[in-house]
Amino acid sequence: MDIIRETSYYATQLEMNTLENQAERQLSFANTWLKFVRKKKSTTIISKYPTTLPMWLLPGIHFLRYVCSLHFTNYINDELFNTFYENMQQTINYLHNPNVNNEYKPLTPNTRPRKLSRSFQMSSSRKNPYNKLQKKKFKLTKIEELERMDRKIDRQRFKDGLIGKIKPSNEVSNKIPSISKRMEQDLACLKIRNFHKLNLLSRGQFATTYKCTVEPNEVLCYKQYKIQHNDAAAIAKVLEQLVPLMHIGHENLIKYRGIALEHDHILFFMEYCSHxxxxxxxxxxxxxxxxxxxxxxxxxxxxxxxxxxxxxxxxxxxxxxxxxxxxxxxxxxxxxxxxxxxxxxxxxxxxxxxxxxxxxxxxxxxxxxxxxxxxxxxxxxxxxxxxxxxxxxxxxxxxxxxxxxxxxxxxxxxxxxxxxxxxxxxxxxxxxxxxxxxxxxxxxxxxxxxxxxxxxxxxxxxxxxxxxxxxxxxxxxxxxxxxxxxxxxxxxxxxxxxxxxxxxx
Structure with a gap:
């Protein structure tokens, strides 16, 4: 499968004249493959379950899907396309009814389907020889029944307009507090940009404390908390208390010096006491x-x-x-x-x-x-x-x-x-x-x-x-x-x- 994808990707990157040659070669190989499938199928023992396809056939089906894409079919003439389309329809009909001689009328240029990949999918479903009574014999697993029920519920909810649509909301949300301009200015001044982490001081349940140096060669320490990006309300509330705390200059209080964000952590810098x-x-x-x-x-x-x-x-x-x-x-x-x-x-x-x-x-x-x-x-x-x-x-x-x-x-x-x-x-x-x-x-x-x-x-x-x-x-x-x-x-x-x-x- 990787080779098929890479081949298809390579074909789309070529110049126009080379792309036409590549498309003709791909379809020529596809015709050869379809003839091989009919020949191989005729010599294969029919399985107990007619719907079962042999494993060797699956890579070819994936290959045909790529060949049927517009990357190839847009660059070939109608004669080659009709030959390929007729060959493919005969092969599909032969796989479903190997004992019936299926003849297919050539297509005219006016009736040529340009999006062949969808026709390839629809043809397999139209030619299915099993009637509804035979389908009922195959019981769904519990997981398939649940998936089928979910799809039915989703269709009904989409029909009722409950999902799949963007509705404008007139409600004004007050959950996330806004940060004032004064606080934004304070944060810009108090943000620590250049610091060098030294050694670990302590490790708690929620925070880790490190010793560090900041310019010009001042020793501080900082506490590092892991934060959640979607917790904007809590961060705003923390900043409401942190900014006033940084303006306090009491002799018996540790001085808070700044704040920094590092990946998914928030850092609070403070005075370091070494005694x-x-x-x-x-x-x-x-x-x-x-x-x-x-x-x-x-x-x-x-x-x-x-x-x-x-x-x-x-x-x-x-x-x-x-x-x-x-x-x-x-x-x-x-x-x-x-x-x-x-x-x-x-x-x-x-x-x-x-x-x-x-x-x-x-x-x-x-x-x-x-x-x-x-x-x-x-x-x-x-x-x-x-x-x-x-x-x-x-x-x-x-x-x-x-x-x-x-x-x-x-x-x-x-x-x-x-x-x-x-x-x-x-x-x-x-x-x-x-x-x-x-x-x-x-x-x-x-x-x-x-x-x-x-x-x-x-x-x-x-x-x-x-x-x-x-x-x-x-x-x-x-x-x-x-x-x-x-x-x-x-x-x-x-x-x-x-x-x-x-x-x-």
Missing amino acids: GTIAQILFGTPSLLSSHVDIRRQSNSLVCSLNDTASVDKGIIQTTAGFAFFEEFLVQHYLKQLLSALSCLHEKEIIHRDIRNVNIFFKDATKQSIKLGDVNFVYDFKFMKKQSSLLDMEAIANIRESIVFYAPETITQNETTTKSDIWSLGCTLVHMLTGRIPWSNPSIASSAYYWKVINWVANGIQPTIPTDLSLSNECINFLEQCFRNDPSLRPSSQELLQHPFIKEN
């Missing part, structure tokens, strides 16, 4: 820890030694279990900076949605100042909506590190507000004070356990406040206000900045 996170200290990263004894927490599992180090290191206590926790004065010091950054976001109606110690970065090696980063503004992408279903055990396994920071309304109503950030802030404080993530159980790490955690939070059970650690009353009251089940009763970030636990610092 680690609070979570690295709490989880026991050796290079960031100093060993201390906490007199208040002497137990079999907390046996430490005391060393004189910098002032901030005095508030970091490492345990023999491998994790660390903070003294209350150090928690106050970090909390004030966190609330300042959080109130700046909330004033611009930006919800962080992922307040955890893994997203709190140190500004320098002294560990005195921190920056809050990794604002979750991609929550409306279609691939992020997997998180909205907390009934899937596999989904819980993928997000169990962050699920313990979810507020009750996020679980029960799938609703996140600025007050949800306050709940997550309280969970972050418990992690700082105890060295353990709320609800975590070192001996149980299964998805079934975190399924229980979801039900506890949904049923109004609050994270345990460590009242046995000789915490101040102001600290306990601060946590109690963060863990109010009704979000309307939780204080705002601005109100918490005036709390006695923060003011006394």
Whole structure:
């Protein structure tokens, strides 16, 4: 078949005089083939089923279809055409009725069909010797019956005007939000065009973070999300939050620097902090820890030694279990900076949605100042909506590190507000004070356990406040206000900045 196609294609590319010769040769060979078919058929044993054609005949049928195309028939004279047409009709009739002597009258030039390929197809159907009663004997398969039913339904729907026609729509769609000219100008200015990817920093369920350099030799990092091209509404909503975020210049917030599109990924560039996170200290990263004894927490599992180090290191206590926790004065010091950054976001109606110690970065090696980063503004992408279903055990396994920071309304109503950030802030404080993530159980790490955690939070059970650690009353009251089940009763970030636990610092 490939040879036949290539021959036909080659014939159509030739000059006029050569094309005529090629057409005559093709039809001459076709006449020879048709005579061979009649001779071969006469010596072939008739099959039990007369409609069955031998396998050797099929390539010839395909060849005749190509020869019958206008690429050849337009360039031959009427005499040669009539000879070929008569030969072909005799062969078709002979195949259907080998015992009947079929004679065919030559065609005149006025009756010559120019589109022979259709005549070739129609002739085979007209000369079919089987009547309707014989056709009923052949049963259709289930697939053929379904296809036949689909064609019947499509014909009726086309007749009713339901399919196959383009109808103008007068409805104005408001689903895809338009991007203002101001935002388009901002995006043009903030687009990162020349950057060089360095090394991988982290890989999450939805995003991958890389270190990179941009001109002129500035070190940044970017988060790479895979996007869907048809999700224009979600991308527009992300840009609505991203552009204002890039104009924020708070000292305790990671600065977002730009955006880029790369194939089917969207990249968000931000300031790179190379001094680690609070979570690295709490989880026991050796290079960031100093060993201390906490007199208040002497137990079999907390046996430490005391060393004189910098002032901030005095508030970091490492345990023999491998994790660390903070003294209350150090928690106050970090909390004030966190609330300042959080109130700046909330004033611009930006919800962080992922307040955890893994997203709190140190500004320098002294560990005195921190920056809050990794604002979750991609929550409306279609691939992020997997998180909205907390009934899937596999989904819980993928997000169990962050699920313990979810507020009750996020679980029960799938609703996140600025007050949800306050709940997550309280969970972050418990992690700082105890060295353990709320609800975590070192001996149980299964998805079934975190399924229980979801039900506890949904049923109004609050994270345990460590009242046995000789915490101040102001600290306990601060946590109690963060863990109010009704979000309307939780204080705002601005109100918490005036709390006695923060003011006394």
